[in-house]
Amino acid sequence: MKKILTVLFTCLLVIFSASAISAGSDHIIIGKDGEGIIDAYEESRLEDDLDHIRDDYGIDIYFIFDASISDVQQYAINFIYDVHNSENTVVLCMNDEYYDIEALGPQQDLIYANSSDLFNTFYNAVSTSSGIEEYYKKVVRIVNSEAYTSSVDTVSGTPAFVDLADLLSSSEESDITSRLNELYNKYGIKVVAVTTNTLHGMTPQDYADDFYDYNGYPNDGVLFLLSMEDRDWYVSTRGKGARNITEFGVDLIADEMMSSLKKGDYYGAFKKYASKTDYLLGSAAKGKVVDGYTEPQKESESEFGAGNIGIGVGIGAIISFITTLIFKGQLKSVHKERYARNYVVDGSFYLNGYADQFINRSVSRSPRPKNDDSGSHSGGGTSYHTSSSGISHGGHGGKF
Amino acid sequence: MSDLKYFECPNCGGRLEFDSASQKLKCPYCEGTYDPDTFGEEKEYTIENTKWDESDELSVYTCKSCGGAIITDANTVATSCPYCGDPVVLQGNVRGDYKPSRIIPFALDKNAAKKEYKRHLKGKFFLPRAFTDEAVIDEIKGVYVPFWLFDGTANAQIWYDATKVRHWSDADYNYTETSYFKLFRSGRVSYEEVPVDASSLIDDRMTESIEPFDDREFREFNANYLAGYLADKYDISARDCKGKADERIINSTEALFASTTSGYSSVVPTHSRIMLSEGRQEYVMMPMWLLNVKYDNKDYKFAMNGQTGKFVGDLPLDKGKMWGFGIGLFAGISALLILLQYILI
Structure with missing residues (x-):
């Protein structure tokens, strides 16, 4: 009797957890090299959110990361045609080098127009889970832009x-x-x-x-x-x-x-x-x-100037400094010994605990300076x- | 009541000394050699009066062969009579707790020490020329240094913060991606025979600088080896020395564990728990040559590992040579680079 109850209970548990897992069909798909980029709790929260978005707004949003995908665009196109069945479908697919965004549905042009913005929103976020969240929230905002309170005039096509x-x-x-x-x-x-x-x-x-x-x-x-x-x-x-x-x-x-x-x-x-x-x-x-306003500048690229003297002096100083330090160091041989490396018993070093845990990731970027040899600078950029x-x-x- | 021991050459009656080159007891008068481990003949002095001056911790012995008064401190084990030069071993000071369990005998003699000293001076560019020419070796002594050797096992658990940084660029931006990690390592490592200088009279930095000794050369302690050299018994207890050994073990353990964290741009330990287990401790003696050199009214001390020959000692700096060389090289290279750029551009 006890045995039967245990088996029954275990079955119920498995079914329950299986249904909990499949309650949301996977909108977030993490494959090779993606272990640990998002923790399980966050992932299930975002999956729930994406289910609601599909039900309430009719937008089906996907996020795929898999380093083993060789052609992200082909993969994303195949994927989106496979899953497309509601009004709008959006897929952000990436491997460890490239990304691609595909969209199907009435608002697909609008999404394509904003695809690099969508990707940057994901990529510049503080963590993978917040990046995914901001990405899909932005998709919703873009798709719902008619419902959004902008009273601006609209035109068809993109006339100049x-x-x-x-x-x-x-x-x-x-x-x-x-x-x-x-x-x-x-x-x-x-x-x-x-x-x-x-x-x-x-x-x-x-x-x-x-x-x-x-x-x-x-x-x-x-x-x-x-x-x-x-x-x-x-x-x-x-x-x-x-x-x-x-x-x-x-x-x-x-x-x-x-x-x-x-x-x-x-x-x-x-x-x-x-x-x-x-x-x-x-x-x-x-x-x-x-x-x-820039001063008219002589073409100065190929001229010998103060910069070259600076380089010569700088390198000369560095080499001289280092060499002098080396020769000075020759004179000292008495020191306090901090270590006991010579006394380690061979083969006694044994590691029984080893863990490397990923916490989060941040990306920062700085604009590259454009070649600009202007003199007095009265502008302030953009x-x-x-x-x-x-x-x-x-x-x-x-x-x- | 202490006894002085000396060893008489069976051939000619002269006082024997321990010869490092042959590793045997040798008679300087007739050149006869004898195996120290099996040599049995000993004559004992009887001490007529021992005047023990408690307050200064000095003892006075009378040299039986010339009658001179030898004053040593309570730690001296082997010395030479300042009057007739005969070597003496103060057996009383090597009894009981003060008897080392093992000893590494001298393998290199005084001449080897002098040769190594000359070699030490070679190739040191900023050494004043006058030092090489004028400095005089004031004193060379072969000393057996007392050591405590410690065994121990370190059990460690260490946590680290680590980062991996990636850079790339496109046409418009330079990107920097930083990934943050937490690392954990735990394990153990064992050490044996970590040496700590047990004599307060001998500079620890000197003895540490001539490490390591080859522990395969250890012999069962026998007072015969001391003949002809100076020796002190320990005056720092094992307990007081252990702290230093523990410190070295902890530092090495941390370094060893840190070496298992590779592949990161930065690794910083945040928390470490290292527990040391008690191990064996042993009292031994190891050989060192000490040289004292006088130059320009200053004393310069040098030391050589009496077994391996490793030679150390800080030398004075010729500031004139240093600045002259530094500025000259700077001027030369700068001028050369500037000229090159001028020609090429």
Whole structure:
């Protein structure tokens, strides 16, 4: 009797724990080399969360880490077609070198547009579990962006020139559009201009940032907003656009366009926008981000200067110092003996406890200095703020 | 009541000395040699008066062969009569607790010590030339140093914080990834014959610097080996010496365990628990040559391991030579590098 009860009890226990484990079908899949990157308690909490998200929002979000995957993109594509059955499916798949994000569903374009942001959100987090959590929360935010309280105007496709205030004639419009598209082809950075009669109660910064983010424009870009409501102009930059066009660069654009804007010559103003942006992006592409007035510099790369003397003196000092120390050390041979290495009994060293435990991981990054041999530097780089979509933008605005 | 022992050459009656080269008792007068382990002939002095001066801890013995008064302290075991030079062994001081269980006899003689001293001076660039030319060996003594040897086993549990750092870059950023770990090691390691200088008269740093001795050369203690050399019995108890041995054992244990944590960018011990078990302790004597050199009104001390020949001793620094060389090399290399860059650029 006792035996039967024990067996029964064990079976119940196994079924119970098995169901607890499979209550959530795995959204988080950890494979080779991933042992210990997330502890079991955290993993089950996140799985629960992801189940709720699937049920409440209809978004099925996956995270895969496996060092044995050779082609992450192929794996992710196969995987997503396998599992896709609800409205939206998102997969972040990585091995120890590469990552790939795949999305299927009505919002897939929006997710693809934000894929490197999504990855950075995961990667820059303090721990693996918080990284996964922020990644899926951001997916939810992006997918639900219509439900999100942004009242910005939306457009279809990603046009370079959006004339909501109808300031230009249609031929002028197409001319500006083609100039701006040419910049995109040249530099890979999307250059956009938008005119509007109303900001729908938003600030110029929010309107410009949100217009760019919520209309699916690519990661790297710059947008010029002209609002006739209160005569505001605003330049919003993102990604490489923000890095290559600093606040100083924004001022150059505005200064260039200002007289035309004040006169009401909007076509002329946007032509200048195109050409000034061309200049700024072109300079950055050559390695010189425009960030202040620079003294005209002689080509100094191949000249002998103070730096070379410094190197000679520095190395000479180091070699001389080290050699002198070595010879001085020759004179000393009497010392206190701290160790008993000679007296260890051969074969007596025996380890019975050995544990290496992973705690957490953090990643920090610093921007690489661009080749910039400018003299007096009156710029301050780009100042970043985070928009409602959680993405960093640079830029600023003013009145005209 | 103490007795003085001397060994008489059966051939000519001269006083025998222990010769390190042959490892036998040797007569300096007729060159006869005898095996110390089997040599039996001994004559004993009877001491006429022993004046024991308690307050200074000195004893006075009368040398029977020349009548001179030999003053030694209570620790001296073997010495030579300052008048007639004959070696004497103070048997009284090597009785009972003060008798070592084993001894490593001298393998190198006085001439070897002098030769090693000369070699020690060679190749030392910042040694004043005057030292090599003018310094005089004031005194060379062959001394048996008393040691306590300790055995012990260390049981250790040590915890560490460790990091692995990875760097990489793409076109726009330099990335640094730091992974944090906690490590744990536990185990044991045994030590034997860790030596501690048991004489307060002899500088520990000297005896530690000439380590190690080859323990295969240990012999059962026999007073015969002391003949011709100076010896002191111990005046620091085993208990007082043990602390030093324990310290060395703990340091080595920590180093040994730390060596098992590899593959990390940084490893820092945060907590360690090391327990030492009591082991055997033994009183022995080991041979050392001590040299005293006078130069420029200062004394310089040197020591040589009387068995292995390892020679140590700090030498004076010729500051002029050092600065001259340092500045000269600096100027030379700097000038050369600057010139090279000028030509190439």
